[in-house]
Amino acid sequence: MAKRDIQIKTSDGLVKAGLFRSAAQAKAAIILYMDAFGLRPALDQMAERLAGDNYAVLVPDIFYRNAPYGPFEAKTAFSDEKRKAVIMGLLSGTTQDMTIRDSGAFLDALDAEGVAGPVGTVGYCMGGARALNAAAAYPGRILAAASFHGGNLASDAADSPHLKAASIKARVYVGTAGVDRSFPPEQSARLAEALRTAEVDHVIENYAGMAHGWCVPDHSAFDATGAERHWKRLATLFAETLG
Incomplete structure (x- = not known):
């Protein structure tokens, strides 16, 4: 497995990103949208x-406009009020529209790396909404989009992903924590209605007993059994949509 650190030029600066691929020619590309x-x-x-499943995987720094920052220890970052304030400032200062614009540059970077075919997106925590919004913004390229413990996927905000359901041509998978204040049951119902009305091929699955962050190995809520379930769902989604 090879990782290359690359820089991606956007209208707002340079994005630090990791590009991961096996020795074989990648069959498709995946953009992984980071958590907070x-x-x-x-x-x-x-x-x-x-x-390892023969995809080229791009992991960009969504907070690049405020770099350098951190590093943050996921298990303890919110236990310190100063660190928490910094993270919340990064979140509020990096809008969905910013990441949507950046995603066009991410796709161009994949083209430049010789991975010009279909693309899947997956996001965790704050990345979940960004993965779905990217699919809505680039429907001709992004064929699969997944969110795990993503927050505010069907909120009252103008940039909420559910409002763009009609633009999504990708297959969508949403994995939700059993109890998650950032994505309560009423939002789940609203997202389901929007996707179904827009005739988007989708699954919204509730991981009962899991807490927000259960998929990410250094998170305090990490659950090995739940994480393996998420990997199986993700592998199936990408295998069936990206070829």
């Missing part, structure tokens, strides 16, 4: 696992 704790070994580990 930034690029770190845990995300590298996840990208390597995806790349």
Whole structure:
């Protein structure tokens, strides 16, 4: 498994990103949208696992406009009020529209790396909504989009992904934590209605007993059994849509 650190030029600066791929020619590409704790070994580990199925996996720094920052320890970051304030500032200062624009540059970077075929997206925590919004913004290229413990997927905000359901041509998978204040049952119902009305091929699955962050190995809520279930769902989604 090979990782290359690359830089991607956008209208707002340079994005640091990791590009992971096996020695074989990648059959398709995946963009992994990070959680709120930034690029770190845990995300590298996840990208390597995806790349092991012969995908080229791009993991960009969504917070690049505010770099350098951190690093943050996922298990303890919110236990310190100063660190929590910094992370919340990064979140509020990096809008969905910013990441949607950036995603066009991410796709161009994949083209430049010789991976010009279909693309899947997957996001965790704050990355979940970004993975879905990217699919809505680039429907001709993104054929699969997944969110795991993503927050505010059907909120009252103008940039909520459910409002763009009609633009999504990808197959969508949403894995939700059993109890998650950032994505309560009423939002799940609203998202399901929007996707079904738009005739989007989708699954919304509730992981009962899991807490927000259960998929990410360095997160305090990590659950090995639940994480393996997520990997199986993700492998199936990408195998059936990306070829």
